[in-house]
Amino acid sequence: MSSVKTERRQKVKWRIRRKLSGTSARPRLSVFRSNTGIYAQLIDDINGLTLASLSSKELGLKSLSVDNSKQVGIALAKKAIEGGISTCVFDRSGYLYHGNVKSLAEGAREGGLKF
Numbered sequence: 001m002s003s004v005k006t007e008r009r010q011k012v013k014w015r016i017r018r019k020l021s022g023t024s025a026r027p028r029l030s031v032f033r034s035n036t037g038i039y040a041q042l043i044d045d046i047n048g049l050t051l052a053s054l055s056s057k058e059l060g061l062k063s064l065s066v067d068n069s070k071q072v073g074i075a076l077a078k079k080a081i082e083g084g085i086s087t088c089v090f091d092r093s094g095y096l097y098h099g100n101v102k103s104l105a106e107g108a109r110e111g112g113l114k115f
Helices: 004-019 066-082 100-111
Strands: 028-033 038-044 049-055 089-091
Touching: 028 100, 038 066, 038 100, 049 066, 066 100
Parallel strands: 028 089
Antiparallel strands: 028 038, 038 049
């Protein structure tokens, strides 16, 4: 089922991805938001590797909320710092930068990631 909303998000996502690219020193923090959870990955686009990933489901959080998104961001930042990653490039994947996406970004910054 195709809708105008998903097509718009896909076009914005492609426009963003043309400009952003992650490296092993500065990976891309990609965000995916569904109706039930939020997912985040640190991706090295040059080598095609996912360096770290985390979701609200992995943390045992049952619903999608601003507080849960912030917890995911903080936990991902801790995981990244343990892996030796301190900076990244933020990829919002076509979502508007407010609500859960903004909360995840703020949580990652609080956890120690710089972008």
